Amino acid sequence: MNRIYDLFDGDELPATTDEIIEQYSDVVVEYPGGGAESLGSILTTSGKETYSNVDDLQLAVLNGVQRSAVGRPRYSDRDPPVMGEDRNPMVSF
Secondary structure, eight states, rough: THHHHOOOTTOOSEEEEEHHHHHHHHHHEEESSSSSHHHHHHHHHHOSSSEOOOHHHHHHHHHHHOOGSSSSSOOOOSSSOTTTOOOOOOOOO
């Protein structure tokens, strides 16, 4: 996702979803766990938006990626311990 900032220098923005897709639809986003998807395919899920800055565009990409891109669905490392698991509940972040 950090490469989104490398790809867009801000000169293209503000821009609509259609304009970004037209210009960058061939860019491929590779997922860390395997698989890939085109930027155009990802942004199609965001609807008709106008991105005023790179942060808005990055958020649209994060919201549009497949579930497999973000790890195990519904996983949380803050789930309560299961029977037989010994976990120290006194952890400060």
